[in-house]
Amino acid sequence: MTAQRQRLRLLLIEDSSDDEELLLQELGTSGYDVSHTLVMTREELSRALEAGPWDAIISDYRLPGFTGLEAFSLVQQRGLDIPFLLVSGTIGEDTAVAAMKAGVHDFLLKDRLGRLGPALARELREAVVRAERRKMQEQLLLSDRLAALGMLAAGVAHEINNPLSSLLVHLDLALNPPEERQLHPEEAQVVRSAFECAVHIRDIVRDIKIFARPDSEQFGPTELHRVLDSVLRMAWHQVIHKARLVKDYQGSATVHGSEARLAQIFLNLVINAAQAIPEGQRDQQEIRVVTRPEVPDSIRVEIHDTGPGIPPELHERIFEPFFTTKPVGVGTGLGLSICRRIATEMGGHIGLKSQPGQGSLFWVLLRSAQGSS
Ligand SMILES: Nc1ncnc2c1ncn2[C@@H]1O[C@H](COP(=O)(O)OP(=O)(O)OP(=O)(O)O)[C@@H](O)[C@H]1O
Ligand SMILES: [Mg+2]
Structure with a gap:
């Protein structure tokens, strides 16, 4: 039985076509169905990042005119969270440590590319988890903000309620004056409409207050x-x-x-x-x-x-x-x-x-x- 091959939109930063072939071969063996774009310079990289989206970036450590670490910081500056793997022919321990410290996701040696497939699979999984977490945090912030907005609305409703209560009392008094100062029927009609409007406002204010009571x-x-x-x-x-x-x-x-x-x-x-x-x-x-x-x-x-x-x-x-x-x-x-x-x-x-x-x-x-x- 053949497993479904995972599609991979790969951005490859590499100046050697031999290495390009080697990497693609290794990814193919690991079960990826790769569509890739090759870039060699800072400018090409910028344009490719703009064009995106990319599932992963694999970069050579030493490039003509710039380094893999500089490529990584270019990706970071754009706020992109894409699995980034560095590949190099030789590597000192210091360089590897510096790369990982900078946040590069993994560092691989060209003569030991067997690790590429599993390392990439792990990074792709982790990127999905990070994206989910980011989404959740954004949504929590949003619901926090909505709660704050509710509190604000309740405060405003409360402020409206005080003068509104006096208004209702006064309109009620005007509608029910003492015997000797009865309103003319047309005047009474005007005051009655004003009273009904005030009652309507009171209902709206009550509705708003219902929605913003404390949790306790x-x-x-x-x-x-x-x-x-x-x-x-x-x-x-x-x-x-x-x-x-x-x-x-x-x-x-x-x-x-x-x-x-x-x-x-x-x-x-x-x-x-x-x-x-x-x-x-x-x-x-x-x-x-x-x-x-x-x-x-x-x-x-x-x-x-x-x-x-x-x-x-x-x-x-x-x-x-x-x-x-x-x-x-x-x-x-x-x-x-x-x-x-x-x-x-x-x-x-x-x-x-x-x-x-x-x-x-x-x-x-x-x-x-x-x-x-
Ligand atoms: N009456 C409905 N008809 C069809 N789909 C519905 C209905 N009610 C809910 N759903 C589905 O359930 C999902 C979850 O609903 P839920 O109320 O939890 O969240 P939401 O409406 O998407 O967002 P929020 O309520 O946070 O604004 C919706 O996105 C929608 O797909
Ligand atoms: Mg809903």
Whole structure:
């Protein structure tokens, strides 16, 4: 049985065609399917790095006009993290140590190239691990920043709330004056509209505050439908140009949890649903939010969407932290892993039913707190 040959886009810095052939032969024997570009000078190297991408760079130690170490520092200066192996005919121990200290990944002797295949395989694996780690760090930074932004929004909401409370009190007074100073009906209408606008602002401010409460918040009886309404208002602009929004709530529902944490779960599920639905077919698309009591003592919430659905082999993976199919800047892949953690903390469960082409249904089963409030 022949194993699949691994494709390798190789940048070779080398001035001897004999050595070029030797290296390519060795890589071929080690199972690589190499496509390579040969460069000899600093300028050629610069141009080749620009043209990239490269899976690996192999450089001769001594080159006309510059050295392998200088080539390596050129790669580093560009912030590129590509496995870099130095090859040399002869080498003093000092030179080898200096090269490794500079960060060159490995140093090989031309008469012992048998080590080339395994050394390259190791470096390629490690480069993948480094790239994953970098991606994870970037995403963590991003989610940190989002949390900070949430705190900022909560602060602003709090600042708005104080003058808003006075405004509501004064408008209420104006609407209900003493008997002898009754408003003219037209004036009363104007004040009533102002009062309604102020109430609307109060709801928006309340929604913002729900999403930025401290983590230490205690769990207790929480009005589920109030949280869902708040989430749907927050997600309104993302949803409304993509799909119809249908609410199908049954009965009243008090669940064990906290407003902020429940809101986090449902906001992510609703945004995921909206992001899954393609643009431009609003009339045929729907996001449906369903709540049902479930025996014994549970409430089931379902978020249905008419998006492309999810293949069965991904049903578990999508809950893994950092698993995302969205471009950088759109998704961090943290949403569902956070949803599952919060649902479990509240004594609940989360899961999905989905098939490609048949939309998705994410369900959350929560403990009912009916009677304990
Ligand atoms: N309703 C859905 N329809 C289709 N695919 C979905 C749906 N919800 C989630 N997914 C898939 O699951 C992946 C993981 O979702 P998750 O919410 O964890 O992360 P994300 O949405 O990609 O990023 P983030 O939530 O951090 O912004 C998504 O990238 C997407 O591929
Ligand atoms: Mg998400």
